[in-house]
Amino acid sequence: MEALKPPLEPQTRTPRFPPSAAQAEFAGEPLKLSRTAQNIRESIRADFHLAPVPDEDIYEASEGRVLTRVHSYRERDRAIVKRKKKSHLKKFGRLQCEACDFDFLEQYGERGEGFIECHHTKPVSDLQPGEKTKLSELVLLCANCHRMVHAARPWWTMEQLRKALEH
Template sequence: MLRSPAWTRDELVLACALVVKNGWRELRADDQAAQELSDLLRSLPLHDGAAHKLPEYRSIGSVSRKTTDLATNHPKYAGKRTKGGSLDLVVIKDFIDDEPRMLQNAKALEDGISSGELIRISEQPDEIAEDGTTAREGRLLARWALSRERDPKLRRRKIAHARRRGVPLQCAVCAFDFGQTYGALGESFVEVHHLLPLHISGPCETKLEDLAFLCSNCHRMCHRSYRGATWRTPADVRAEIDKARTAVRQSEQPAPPAPNGQEASAS
């Protein structure tokens, strides 16, 4: 007998958002919000079309049970806890640590699904996010963000705009220029990065000023999951470079001379 697949982070984010809005209480099966979430989850491009194979997949009852797992595993819940899963605990903690941002994540997911944009995004083998399944934004938002940045029309418009203004196609973080380094091979090559993450902007028309030119290395650093952050602006990455360079300079400075008489007393 086929069993419903485990809940992904994106699904848990949507379910936990409802629990939070309900005062960290479960949603009963007759709750309209549970019905709407069930419909939404069954429309997600996940689990190889499980919605068509399993009638109970993300049904109203299963959604209600999952909200129970999330509600009863809150650290301050005083009653008997249901089992849940390890990823449930991670998502619960993320909502506790940064509720506004996580609610924004859920809203961006909802908007992307409703507009149909997110449903059309397929998995790409070379996604920038190193661990999209555990990133706070979730794998679908990370994939959607990368797909937007790879939009060839958007990239061409950004490059053409820079050419007209005489702006060099160099990295906004480290000033690397593909054309200068690789000659004709690197001419007109550069990557683009959205300055505003999807969990904040949601579906919107991208303006050219919302994009920044980046080299491949700095682009990866902008997307890398590290110390709770999963999105950085070029300025954020530039600050990390400056901090690392300062640390190197300090480590290369000679040690201060020992106080008078210290060497003699040590001998």
């Protein structure tokens, strides 16, 4: 007859990944987790049971519910964006979209001063932790052009964006 083996010692292991934001937020709070999960389920059900809309002009929608959204995002360095704007301003004397030439200050006056978005030509999602971004990898874009670059994958290059603006 085979002898019984002693139970294995509990092994401590280092997790491969740090706890997610969701795990950290809900750790030890099962009631909060349950309520959030219920809100998510109700939101999904509501989307599946939309009544037909007889007239688009009179359609109303309930909005403003407080939802919890937990996700990871890539770190950005605001200092490099400020340097890009400063460099561009010094070189061109104004901050304009590098694709369509839109100038927020010219269009909106004082309210538009210094306003422009900064696009990474090398996607931040492709960067490895600690990898550096160069000023030459940043492009100043108005909100519309920036939105068009990111409207669908694969994202447009600056050449593709400028070509689309030609017609």
